[in-house]
Amino acid sequence: MREAFHEQLDAIFDDLTAICGSVETAVRLATEALLTGDPTTAEAVISADVEIDRARERVEDSAFLLLSLQQPVASDLRTVVAALRMVSDLERMGDLSVHVAKIARLRVPNVAVPAEIRPTVERMAQVAEDMVMRVGKIIADRNVEDALALVHVDEEMDTLRRDSFASLLSNDWSHGVEAAVDVALLGRYYERIADHAVSVANRVVFVVTGEHPRSVDAPA
């Protein structure tokens, strides 16, 4: 019984790792669409999101079945509930990639991000994608050390977001309101992807150690 439980739990964590891989692709392609203005790539991200949603449903169904049939307690129970939360975070990261892709699509044949602020947006996207990639490994290996290190990567995202605001609101900004609003919202979406990545990493810490590294929720 207990062995069956852990096999099924491992299968759920394998699914979470796979979903994280899909999210990584979504973030990467959404950024590519954003920086190139390619509508086909934007559409690909938007239409692929349904697969992430379906994968989430499968994980939820497996987790319910596991709770119903095996009735885990203590740390096993916490792990299953944590898996349910991780899959919500991952699905939300997919949705946020769709938001990025939709801004890209809205500005075709132009590119939403003016050249002047492109390095900052590109770096935000890189940090987000890197965090998603790390989270995939963190889930697969249940690696607490790497999970705790992710918070420091997230600090760079905060700095980048501040930098982007400083550019938008400076007197030198010559790209008008539309580009400024796009960049502000894009910053918000990448920041939220990063927040959810930290949240997933924190749940891995909780699963392994039984302790919350800090609030399990993304920072306000």
Add this chain to the structure above:
Amino acid sequence: MREAFHEQLDAIFDDLTAICGSVETAVRLATEALLTGDPTTAEAVISADVEIDRARERVEDSAFLLLSLQQPVASDLRTVVAALRMVSDLERMGDLSVHVAKIARLRVPNVAVPAEIRPTVERMAQVAEDMVMRVGKIIADRNVEDALALVHVDEEMDTLRRDSFASLLSNDWSHGVEAAVDVALLGRYYERIADHAVSVANRVVFVVTGEHPRSVDAPA
């Protein structure tokens, strides 16, 4: 055993109703701070958020205890897991109110929202607050009909968000980039409060009927 279970479950739903009341206050005061530029009100929202976070932790602890000690199955299990998700949604709505209050605080002694677009922002805030109030009753009464009706209120939010973008991006916009970015982000925050309200309402439908009214997740 079963009776004790349902008493404890009712207590959790009472807590959810109370948290929803705190969120309603947070949304209302954040909007007041935003429209008046009053820093004391903004600070009150920001500092009160820790109470919502603590209330969420208490609900989580109660739900875990219930799962551990009573090992519910089938619809009882679904209800406890739904409660865990509802409390996450509610806490996030509190965080989003804090974001609104922080924009208000950032612009003191000025008001972030230019008079021209004030009616739209005010209406968005009213819709959000109204949705939170309705959700409180929906949780308390487990009212499926009211829960399903909430989707239509959410449609008004979508329209308002589109209206606000049309104003920001029109040639008549004379309030510069900073105000436009503020209004775009405020629109996003109120929209997300509304999304989470719909999400909570959908979970109540699921708890009562065992069916998802549509995707339980907030629309992308």
